Amino acid sequence: MAHPRVTIVGATGAVGKVALTVLEERAFPMESLRLTASPRSVGRTVTFKGEELTVEATTPAVFAESDIAFISANDDISRDMALAAKERGCVVIDDSGVWRMDPEVPLVVPEINADDVDAHNGILAIPNCSTTPLVMALDALRQASPIRRVIAATYQSVTGTGSAALAELEEQSRDYFAGNEARTDQYPHPIAFNLLPHVGSFRDGGHTSEEMKMLNETRKILHEPGLPVSATCVRVPVRVCHSEAVNIEFERPISPGEARELLANYPGIVVVDDPATNAYPMPLDGEGKDEVFVGRIREDVALPNGLALWLVSDNLRKGAATNAVQIAEEVVARGLWRYGAAKPAVEATA
Numbered sequence: 001m002a003h004p005r006v007t008i009v010g011a012t013g014a015v016g017k018v019a020l021t022v023l024e025e026r027a028f029p030m031e032s033l034r035l036t037a038s039p040r041s042v043g044r045t046v047t048f049k050g051e052e053l054t055v056e057a058t059t060p061a062v063f064a065e066s067d068i069a070f071i072s073a074n075d076d077i078s079r080d081m082a083l084a085a086k087e088r089g090c091v092v093i094d095d096s097g098v099w100r101m102d103p104e105v106p107l108v109v110p111e112i113n114a115d116d117v118d119a120h121n122g123i124l125a126i127p128n129c130s131t132t133p134l135v136m137a138l139d140a141l142r143q144a145s146p147i148r149r150v151i152a153a154t155y156q157s158v159t160g161t162g163s164a165a166l167a168e169l170e171e172q173s174r175d176y177f178a179g180n181e182a183r184t185d186q187y188p189h190p191i192a193f194n195l196l197p198h199v200g201s202f203r204d205g206g207h208t209s210e211e212m213k214m215l216n217e218t219r220k221i222l223h224e225p226g227l228p229v230s231a232t233c234v235r236v237p238v239r240v241c242h243s244e245a246v247n248i249e250f251e252r253p254i255s256p257g258e259a260r261e262l263l264a265n266y267p268g269i270v271v272v273d274d275p276a277t278n279a280y281p282m283p284l285d286g287e288g289k290d291e292v293f294v295g296r297i298r299e300d301v302a303l304p305n306g307l308a309l310w311l312v313s314d315n316l317r318k319g320a321a322t323n324a325v326q327i328a329e330e331v332v333a334r335g336l337w338r339y340g341a342a343k344p345a346v347e348a349t350a
Ligand SMILES: NC(=O)c1ccc[n+]([C@@H]2O[C@H](COP(=O)([O-])OP(=O)(O)OC[C@H]3O[C@@H](n4cnc5c(N)ncnc54)[C@H](OP(=O)(O)O)[C@@H]3O)[C@@H](O)[C@H]2O)c1
Pocket: 009, 010, 011, 012, 013, 014, 015, 016, 036, 037, 038, 039, 040, 041, 042, 058, 071, 072, 073, 074, 075, 077, 078, 095, 096, 097, 127, 128, 129, 159, 160, 161, 162, 163, 164, 315, 316, 319, 320
């Protein structure tokens, strides 16, 4: 078998669908592709490269005949199915928040810490979709000076919650103009024409889980365990793309020009920064693209050695599916997908 047998768990979801597109676009080498989802979707067909694939149930048996699984469903499925896959010798690239901070699980943005893939023990994780673009910008800029402190405010799209939240935004928008009361299912308040300073769940101290992910995951990916990162995460009525206003304090001064050059030369980052022509990154421009877009790069007048910037990134692509496929590419390139003991050809029971 020259290429891995691949399974996407959650193939009918917001990220899963984009993962199919990304696998095709990047011509990811595969022996076969299987798709699984919830019992609701079993039997549905999905077209991949002109071929109709039937969505299967998500059972451990699927992994006995898979070499790489992208798990993109929800925390419960990730918790159970990642272990089931690993036990069957299938390497997992997990999209959920369940495994990211496990010391045995590499948390990878390949542009930054691809070598962490080498230490995988059957499960690898992608970061949270707000963390990924932030760490890429920080990694570019720390080449000029160590970072002392990061403050970020996020503006996160509804697809960060999944496809049901996008449907809710669309429905609430129609109801708003029709004068109907908003039905709220996905969030505690209406999201259409509103902002919710509430992403994830509230924790002790008043932070949200999303804000703590931005602190902890940034430290793990950058290998900077003491880096102070303070985030305020806000859900906004945008379809796709997370945006962030970021203020960074450095040990040494970095001019906006120097920062622009470092960012522009970094793989996967595009600088869009020309105030004279109103050019700056926006979600509508970033949707469907893999790059992280950075602009509004300027001195932070409230901080010594400070810079302020604005970034935009498609949460479903670099924030999820593209990063996951890039990790799989690293796993394959390093010959690390033949994991664990030899597999039985067919598993007798689920
Ligand atoms: N959305 C983002 O921007 C983003 C970014 C980074 C990471 N993630 C993570 O990626 C994962 C997927 O997110 P999403 O936004 O794609 O969510 P989503 O749109 O709600 O899709 C969820 C997927 O999981 C499947 N699923 C639900 N319950 C299941 C079950 N009991 N067994 C098997 N499959 C089940 C769904 O199948 P049905 O269609 O049959 O219901 C669907 O395919 C989550 O862990 C999320 O935290 C998301």
